[in-house]
Amino acid sequence: MGLTLAEKILARASGRAAVVPGEYVTARADKVMCHEAFVLCALQLAKLGVTRLFDPERVIVILDHYFPAPTERMAGAHAAAREFVKRFGITHFLGHAGICHQVLTERALVRPGELVFGTDSHSTTYGAVAAAGNGIGVTETTYLLATGELWMRVPPTLRFALEGELPAGVMSKDVALHLAGRFGTAVASYRAIEFAGPAADAMSLASRMTLANMGAELGAKFAFFAADEATARTLSERAGEPVAPFGPDPDARYEATHRIDVGGLEPQIACPHNPGNVKPVSAVAGTPVQQCFLGSCTNARLEDLAVAAEILRGRRVHPSTRLLVTPASHEVALEATRAGILETLLEAGAHVTASGCGACPGGHGGVLGAGEACLSSTNRNFRGRMGSADAQVYLGSPASVAAAALTGRIVDPRDYWAGRM
């Protein structure tokens, strides 16, 4: 019997020939990604007298949630992180190169078929390259850093077959929001997802990362795309060594297959205060927004910034709102600069910030006040997520964010952009 991606990876990581959904295994990590939570783990390890990690070459530390440090306390935490990195001999310290999931993927530090744990719920993003990325908390990460292993339940897999072709002006974020609205944010609870079908195959790696990232908002443990020839080629270039394609067995068994025709999809908006409270943009058009945010591990890659620049070229951000742009990584910022994208956005009146998580979790660089509304390209709009509990956060695609910046209101981005991803 064939195996899904989740089954293949967990079987290998637990030293078995095969596993079945529902089975509990002890799995060994291929990679462990830590952001600032690393400091809390390291303090625990020091207290326990641990001097050696299970494998310092499999651990990656990056500082993104509080960069640049918004408080003296966080500056101290960053200094402590650097010190612990040295003490434990961690080879992959990525400093403040950008948002963890973006940087690990652009540097090919996660590979197809790997089991990757991260101190961040959006670690599902690694599924875009067929890696089993999943989020865990500080206590489990502490245990993992010392031992290299954790218990895992083998999840059943849901297959979302994306049929048809994405219409002009509609992005992979709209697909993710549509799925959250239609199936609910718990549809993949205790489950893995595999995205497949012609519309998935046609997506760029960046667009796939958006959907895999939003897998967390469908409740998923893992959210995969097969690593096809195109992904393998991209990763090989980035890694400087050959990376092979990796996919599920053709006769893998799925708990269910949902066929979604994306050909008729219109842009989607998630309304306060849940990513599953989704409406077509036409139903909320006209809603004023005082802030437009283009950032986060979900949607701040080069193609996202390029779409925004296309919409804003030669135009101005409406005076009733503000547009904050936080490129997903320093590399993205550099490429966007070379391509003239940031210049276009700045000319339109956008504010460009340093790469990091920034405004997305309400940390810094765009926190919302009471009564304010924001259209954001991020992943979550829980109450209080971006600041005040009395703020309203709407989620949409980068195109929807840019169009809202032009008008100060949520509008249909297809009135301003007829391009295709």
Add this chain to the structure above:
Amino acid sequence: MTARVRGRVWKLGDDVDTDVMAPWNTLTLPFEERRAQLFPSRPDFVAGVKPGDLIVAGRNFGCGSSREQAPENLRLLGVAGVVAESFGRIYFRNCVAMAFPNLGCPGIHPACEEGDEVELDLRTGEVRNLTRNVSLAAPPWTADMLAILEAGGLLEVLRRRLAAQGAGPVA
């Protein structure tokens, strides 16, 4: 840690997320300074919860972030355990790692009203509403999870493992 917990029920709904349990700007504060900002949608719960009370919640309790302050805050508020229709997976794993009794029990939400007396048993999976004399069967915690519970949390499991290997401080 005990596998069986009994208490008075606070009833919460579906999709109670980690950001309302532990808002970002409270994460680095001492608990007493966090308290007033927790659960902005249920101030009565934060004001009225007593040590030993339970939460009965709907679907997807704890959806969202990996932040451990979410279950930690519940525990510091005095909550002795949670029974929900289902959990956000990272929240649930954090609860196991912290030895915090949380049990997924389909059918529990309609079977309880606020103020009911409920007992949950992680070992057997039995959930009893003593007020209404109703019993529900949930999947119990696995042997590995119960071992973490009995140790008092995953860090204690690690400490024992290190001690056994001679690689860490002796217990």
